[in-house]
Amino acid sequence: MDTLIPDNYPAGTIVKIGKKRIALDGKEVLLLHLLAEHKFLSTQQVAKFIHTPTRLFKSSVRNVTLRLNKLHGMNLIALQPGRVGGVYHGAEPNIWHLAKLGHDTLEKLRRIETNESKKPFKAPTFTFAAHRMAINDTKLILKHIADKHEQVQLKDAVIEEKSWRYYTNRAGVATSLRPDMYAVTTRGQLEHHWFIEVDCNTEAPVRIIAKCNMYLDYLICTQDSQDGWCCGQFPAVLWVVPTIKRRESLKRHIAENFPDFAVGQPFIVITPQELPSLVAEGKLGKLTEVTYE
DNA sequence: GTTCCGTGGATCGTGAGCCC
């Protein structure tokens, strides 16, 4: 299930897990799917996925808070431990993830729909939770841009395994390209394909450059003489970085290592505040605060 | 009439930052 929220929520359902009888309405099933796909979500992030511009965001937050607490009480979801109190200003947000019972419930529903065998439950590891949440935030910004701008549509936004590409590299070795996210947006008649890497200022520049080389390798190896680059469209490789300082650093390293490429072709380095103007207007460098009120 | 949902306002719990 993709989290570009469908107009028709999944239907409510009753699932039996062992001796437990679990009754869920459509929105609660949707919340479980959201957490299954995104692994870690704060209450605010869940609200942003559910939020529509026709209501107040504060109301969306209250709504999902009630439902998340209900699911928590049913042991379907769990909170990341040790999050009470924060290292920044004020209390840190609740970080939710799917519990084993929630996983089993979704698996049961999936088996009913597809007859596929059950996937085992993997307990979440919190090592990469911050990076995962940053990826989720980027996806939310794309959703928000599409909500705010009539001329923009978010046609696709997939993360993790769904965004990975398998190909044969220039050395003839079968390999894979693993972006953080792959998205397709449209602006009027224009369609844009994005490979997105969300940077948390934790990777050494040399690793960024190595990743850029992988993208070049992939683009060259998948170039089709009739269709052009992969997907028939020239994709941009978007590095979303947390600060302007980091942006300038990565841009400098990329320019030094790939002097033959013009700025933004195919590597673009931006902060999240620049994403709206890039996607909605095709402009680089314009800062826009993403607000939900 | 009852229930559900959205809303506004107030309050609580927490750590960071500032000042003495």
Add this chain to the structure above:
DNA sequence: GGGCTCACGATCCACGGAAC
């Protein structure tokens, strides 16, 4: 070091409107 203020997210309560 201790107290105070501030910022922030979460939560509670009451109210009104729509749907059943």
